[in-house]
Amino acid sequence: MAQRSTHPGGASRVCRRALLGAVVLVVLVVLAGLTAYLTRDGSNPSETPAPVPSSPTVSSTAPSPSQPPTPPVRPRALPVPPQTHDPIAFGKAAAAALWSYDTRAYSQAELREALHGWLTTEEKYADSASVDKLVPSPALWKEMASNGQFATAKVHEGHFPNAFTQALQEDPGAIAGAYVYAVTISGKQSIAWKGSTAGGAESRTITLAVQCRPHQSCALGGVMPSVAP
Numbered sequence: 001m002a003q004r005s006t007h008p009g010g011a012s013r014v015c016r017r018a019l020l021g022a023v024v025l026v027v028l029v030v031l032a033g034l035t036a037y038l039t040r041d042g043s044n045p046s047e048t049p050a051p052v053p054s055s056p057t058v059s060s061t062a063p064s065p066s067q068p069p070t071p072p073v074r075p076r077a078l079p080v081p082p083q084t085h086d087p088i089a090f091g092k093a094a095a096a097a098l099w100s101y102d103t104r105a106y107s108q109a110e111l112r113e114a115l116h117g118w119l120t121t122e123e124k125y126a127d128s129a130s131v132d133k134l135v136p137s138p139a140l141w142k143e144m145a146s147n148g149q150f151a152t153a154k155v156h157e158g159h160f161p162n163a164f165t166q167a168l169q170e171d172p173g174a175i176a177g178a179y180v181y182a183v184t185i186s187g188k189q190s191i192a193w194k195g196s197t198a199g200g201a202e203s204r205t206i207t208l209a210v211q212c213r214p215h216q217s218c219a220l221g222g223v224m225p226s227v228a229p
Helices: 008-027 033-039 087-098 108-116 128-132 138-146 162-170
Strands: 150-159 180-193 196-211 219-223
Touching: 087 150, 087 180, 087 196, 087 219, 108 128, 108 138, 128 219
Parallel strands: none
Antiparallel strands: 150 180, 180 196, 196 219
16 A cells, blocks of 8 residues: 655645535435544545455366366456546446456556546546545455456446435535535445356445536546545
């Protein structure tokens, strides 16, 4: 985990992170987890990259003639943000992108750069650090790549958190200005590696800050440190 920077650029990133948290806090006035978003340090986010599996044992037994070999899995392309004005639809796509990777098809740096392309161009609302925490470190990526590890995601559901909906009902104008929405997404991440087409699957839930201005496509603000129901 990267240490906190003392460079002036690090201070500006902290300011942007705090401002994004403040914007969402205006809307999620009853969500206690957002307090940690304003004051968090380098703690782990709500979802962390899955650990690399141990090298699979390859059986020396030849496959049965009645069982054709498993076809190779096509490498996944880098994630591209959708053009939509629907914060829930965008949140679903963003969650799938954050839960997916393919060490066979691209590098850790390429995935990180691609995910940064999902962030809003308004720097004061973009929390790139929260996105980076969901990308495996270069060292872990290298180990995962040696096993040809990849992950796919299936999104089951997306919704506005209860506190978000209640706050908007009480003050519909609260969203104006930043147009940052809180969206909670649930789904499943499946991990596999060479020699195994089904290594394992885990349920995932995440709350994202999504910016959707009236006349612009939605963009990602950041990943909230805790899940809002």
